[in-house]
Amino acid sequence: MSAQHQLHPELLTLCSNISFGTCLCGKAARTKLIFHKSCVDADHDIQPSGMAPHGHYCVPILDEGTVLGVLNLYVKHGHAPSPLEMQLLESVTNAMAGIIRRKTMEYKLETMSYQDELTGLANxxxxxxxxxxxxxxxxxxxxxxxxxxxxxxxxxxxxxxxxxxxxxxxxxxxxxxxxxxxxxxxxxxxxxxxxxxxxxxxxxxxxxxxxxxxxxxxxxxxxxxxxxxxxxxxxxxxxxxxxxxxxxxxxxxxxxxxxxxxxxxxxxxxxxxxxxxxxx
Incomplete structure (x- = not known):
């Protein structure tokens, strides 16, 4: 997991050990579709002890069809999605894709400016x-x-x-x-x-x-x-x-x-x- 905020350590450990495509985040990445769940159900492959009832969105971050990551948002138990909400989430992940693309290019350019391309040594x-x-x-x-x-x-x-x-x-x-x-x-x-x-x-x-x-x-x-x-x-x-x-x-x-x-x-x-x- 590249970034997270206030997630329980047990959940982070479980996420790090699960195979790609078998959790909701993985399914969103594999299918390139938005997943919404209004509650914790059988589709949740990992359920740490003491997990409170909740729902969440898993939104793939796409750049011209390439999956760069998945945005996972927790919502209240029983939350119902709306078309406006879905549109907003798509706009947010599109903006995130642009930022990731730009930062990746900046990193590559920075690396090229200090590194010999053939050997990987300093230039x-x-x-x-x-x-x-x-x-x-x-x-x-x-x-x-x-x-x-x-x-x-x-x-x-x-x-x-x-x-x-x-x-x-x-x-x-x-x-x-x-x-x-x-x-x-x-x-x-x-x-x-x-x-x-x-x-x-x-x-x-x-x-x-x-x-x-x-x-x-x-x-x-x-x-x-x-x-x-x-x-x-x-x-x-x-x-x-x-x-x-x-x-x-x-x-x-x-x-x-x-x-x-x-x-x-x-x-x-x-x-x-x-x-x-x-x-x-």
Whole structure:
């Protein structure tokens, strides 16, 4: 039940356990018709203890024939419906359908503005906002924040050899594998075709950054099984850390990008700004 007002907990529990289409609300949803009952009778599949006599309406909320929900209104025992009342209820549910449709579209647009459509990861806009907020906190607490830039090795040959469908699945599986190496508090974003960025907050001690990077390298070095193909890639990682490598997002991104470029020279390695390159 998406919303309710002053319903007894026992009734809510019963409603959550009943199968679709077997209560009056479910029948209204299944048939797309208004149900009116002037009293509690055998058509009520759930009758919690102590339920007082009453009647009610179950009115489907429809959007071009699609059921979005059911409006359930309780009325006095013995209540008789009228044509004007039925018309009013239809008008109310039509208005509710419009609100639900608009809110659903707003949610989709909001999600699209912050989420990469292919992988479900954060996009660059979301990452930049999270990065700026993390730096504000880090300046106050003086706890390091790390930025990782990941670039997949041999991704273009995968697209050229097996096609973009396989390449898309590969990116999705990369997102899943890398995600398992991270904490819930970390921000993981796809910022380009095969380019990813990771924001690691509260990185103390900084050696943890390299440990996470090594786990990622190990995960992505294993073959990916996609549509009957065994696809082998790898990745290179560039790292910058606040405050050692910079104190603003622009500087830290630039330093991580330089480190990534140097890491790609030896493929499958991690390079932190200001430190020598070391293979995983």
């Amino acid at each position: 660059r806009r979301k990452f930049n906002e999270a990065f700026e907020h993390a730096l504000i906190v880090a300046r106050r607490t003086q706890v390091p924040v790390a930025l990782m830039m990941l670039d997949l090795d041999r991704f273009k040959p995968v697209n050229d050899t097996y096609g973009h469908d396989v390449g898309d699945v590969l990116l999705q599986q990369v997102a899943q594998r890398v995600g398992k190496c991270l904490r819930d508090m970390d921000t993981f974003a796809r910022v380009g075709g095969d380019e990813f960025m990771i924001l690691l907050e509260m990185m103390h001690p900084p050696v943890v950054v390299r440990m996470i990077g090594q786990r990622i390298l190990a995960e992505l070095s294993r073959p990916f099984e996609i549509n009957g193909y065994s696809v082998c890639i790898g990745d290179s990682i560039g790292v910058s850390v606040f405050p050692d490598d910079g104190e603003t997002s622009d500087v830290l991104i630039k330093q991580a990008d330089i480190s990534l470029y140097k890491a790609k020279e030896t493929r499958g390695s991690i390079r932190q700004a200001g430190q020598p390159s070391r293979a995983a």
